[in-house]
Amino acid sequence: MVDAMQVVVSPTHYLFQIYRNGVTFLACTQVEMPPLMAIEFLSRVADVLTDYLGDLNEDIIKDNFVIVYQVLDEMMDNGFPLTTEPNILKEMIAPPNIVNKMLNVVTGKSSTLGSKLPDAAASFVPWRSTVVKDASNEVYVNIVEELDACVNRQGVLVKCEAYGEVQVNCSLPGVPELTMSFANPTIINDVTFHPCVRFRPWESNQVLSFVPPDGKFKLMSYRVKKLKKTPIYVKPQLTSDSGNCRVSVMVGIRNDPGKPIDSITVQFQLPPLIVSADLTANHGTVDILADKTCLWTIGQIPKDRAPVLSGNLRLEEGLAQLHTLPTFQVKFKIMGVALSGLQIDKLEVKSTPSAPYKGFRAQTQAGKYEVRS
Incomplete structure (x- = not known):
């Protein structure tokens, strides 16, 4: 689902979808429309619900189904985007809290809907309230x-x-x-x-x-x-013969951004014909997960040496060399620079x-x- 097409065309309908935290947001139209408009609206829905609920997954949506329904009802009217600003929506529909949930259970009615229109309804800029409370300037x-x-x-x-x-x-x-x-x-x-x-x-x-x-x-x-440049380089080398594959992966700084590079991880999927893996690193930790994903957590690159992952992969009996080579996924974070x-x-x-x-x-x-x- 992560790599699914965002726009799907059928003989009678157009489907638009985005994928967030295990949840697929789907919109359907019978007429052709700009794809970016539909995708942007779905992204807005996901952002608003995340703002409301604090997080977003299937269980949270089920637990707060009434609020999700009310928010969607205000965000779209007769097939057109209506109110999409979280601060305006929160004046109309109160975010979930323990008191609201208890009242809903006791009375059987929703206590999240406001009794009056938000102040922004009378403003010449509908995304901003006419009276902003507790502004810290x-x-x-x-x-x-x-x-x-x-x-x-x-x-x-x-x-x-x-x-x-x-x-x-x-x-x-x-x-x-x-x-x-x-x-x-x-x-x-x-x-x-x-x-x-x-x-x-x-x-x-x-x-x-x-x-x-x-x-x-x-x-x-x-x-x-x-x-033209990336801040770090990853140089993998895999050589295999006689049923054994030797692995060496080096990571280093290619283009110093002037700020520390944090949270560096390198991961790859072990090929399906691997019987066993013996991998170690001179910096960081190496974990092989249940789905045969190798996760190398580096953190920051030390100044005195380049991190290297090395070891051996044992192939299935009868297989002389590895024919399917893995693709390495790299993650990192840099604070203070774009x-x-x-x-x-x-x-x-x-x-x-x-x-x-x-x-x-x-x-x-x-x-x-x-x-x-």
Whole structure:
């Protein structure tokens, strides 16, 4: 299901789907429509339910079925997206808590629905309430990126792209006007915006102008194509003969991002014709899971030596050499830097009683990072 097509076309219907934490979100239409619109709406549904429920899986959805149904009913009306902002939805439908659950059990009725329309219903910006309570006069901006890469058997980088989001946590009083600009906006492609963003300033000057929702929200998402380097390298070598396969995997820093590279793991699936595996590492831990996945947890790369995984794989009797070579999946995290090179140049805040506090952060983690052997 993870690799299932997001768009499925039948003679009479169009199906759109996304996969999150073991749950498939499915939308069906009878007429052709832009796929990105449907996929973006399904992603929004998943994000809103995660915000409501704290996590997202099949059991949590079953336990909170009434709230899920009510949220979906408000998010879409007659087949069209309606209310998609979590802060507005929470004024209409209270998030689940112990008191609400007990009242539901005792009375048999839902106690989550509000008795009045949210304040934002009377606002000229429907994603923001006219009265923001407990505003601390702060705004935080995070650039969060995932790096997708593919390295072929010759060690050549054949694909390297960054998928990013600009996430904002806003706690500003009144109805503030924000303007954000990037130092290098020309590197980004395939941009999608939150409804609060005014498109004309971006189209003419690559400047984001918007009145933000209160709380956390995704301001924009983007892609940066054809990056030329990855921060780490993984060099696997597998040689087999006489029923034995020798394995050596070296990991090191190729392009120092200037920040520590954390949470490095390398995993691969043992081929089906392997009888036994004897693998060790000079740094980190090696675990072979029940489904024959080898997980090498490195953490951080030490400065004095390159981590190396080595050992032997014993093939089935009668098999001289290994014909199916594994693909290595790489994970890592870097705090404090966006590997695409995207940087925020300026953030201006207007229409607030006093100058707010502004904070900026960036992080990158590996998405689908494959190294073929």
